[in-house]
Amino acid sequence: MVPARSKVRPRYTPARMSEGENQGQHPRAGRCAIIGRPNVGKSTLLNALLGQKLVIATPRPGTTRSCVLGVYASDNPPTQIAFVDTPGLERPKGALGRVLSDSARRGLTDSDVTVLLTEAPKKTGTPELDDKDRTALQALEAFDMPVILAINKVDRLKDKSKLLPFIEAYRKARAFVAVVPISATRRINLDALVSEIRGNLPEGLLYDADFLTDRPERFFVSELIREAAMLNTRQEVPYGIACELETYREEPEIVRIEGTLIVEKASHKAIVIGNQGETIKRISTQAREQIEALLGRKVYLRLWVKAVPGWTRDPVKARHLAIKEGDA
Ligand SMILES: Nc1nc2c(ncn2[C@@H]2O[C@H](COP(=O)(O)OP(=O)(O)OP(=O)(O)O)[C@@H](O)[C@H]2O)c(=O)[nH]1
Ligand SMILES: [Mg+2]
Secondary structure (H helix, E strand, C coil): CCCCCCCCCCCCCCCCCCHHHHCCCCCEEEEEEEECCCCCCHHHHHHHHHCCCCCCCCCCCCCCCCCEEEEEEEECCEEEEEEEECCCCCCCCHHHHHHHHHHHHHHHCCCCEEEEEEECCCCCCCCCCCHHHHHHHHHHHCCCCCEEEEEECHHHCCCHHHHHHHHHHHHHHCCCCEEEECECCCCECHHHHHHHHHCCCCECCCCCCCCCCCCCHHHHHHHHHHHHHHHCCCCCCHHHCEEEEEEEEECCCCEEEEEEEEECCHHHHHHHHCHHHHHHHHHHHHHHHHHHHHHCCCEEEEEEEEECCCHHHCHHHHHHHHCCCCCC
């Protein structure tokens, strides 16, 4: 099923080509989930592939909370890939962990091919796969589909031969249709990754040329507010932040947005507000700038902070606050 149309549009225009260039290249299109342990760069990779910032990414693990579709399109060769960014997979901790893990597994459904993303090991020596690597691999066991192993962050590895034992450890655990070392931030080898994905997609095209995502604008707006709050807090505070929008009104001159940042302890509320409100002011300014860039419009943003004690440990509240509009 083709998802509903969002007002968020691609900023890129797939390069048009002459008839001759396309000879022998049938169009290919399909769905490709990006899965993996937390913080390996899944969301950064999606943005890099799309050539624009769609989803939020931070140095804090547990940033992505629900699956988001982002459609990559190219005319040369004709390709449409509906990428699905997913929450990081690890053995669930608490109710929020369970919600994230269930959401990531749902993201795998109906994929034609999956990219299992991991990151280049920082330490040298023969790396063993750890618990988180194995959790991500296990999630794939229930699905019979081609899997590409992409090893991200190779930019921070001086000696690339250090990757070989790491790749071997993965290969022992599962068969992959390809193994591609990449860097999402430096855009290393992304064309090779796209080409491997394309090779595993069925023929045909699925989407209109300007179709980018299945999520409404206000989903991305609340995510940008949460991103600014996560970037301005530390330790266990970012993991317990959620954002709810109360007002989203498009006026002729301005988009008026009011929202609440939810934290899981009263002490976290004081941290998010900061001394004389300086942290919440910084969060608001950063979020407003990002939202204005997304919408291409002037934005008025007002934020409140509320503590909902223990929400990440309560299954009903965790589901309600983590899973957003448009989720299954
Ligand atoms: N050095 C380096 N850092 C990267 C690269 N790709 C991503 N990062 C960084 O890794 C961190 C995590 O990136 P995310 O894209 O949020 O990771 P994620 O896998 O989506 O994380 P979760 O949503 O928490 O599962 C950020 O600080 C990124 O800037 C890369 O190619 N090289
Ligand atoms: Mg992410």
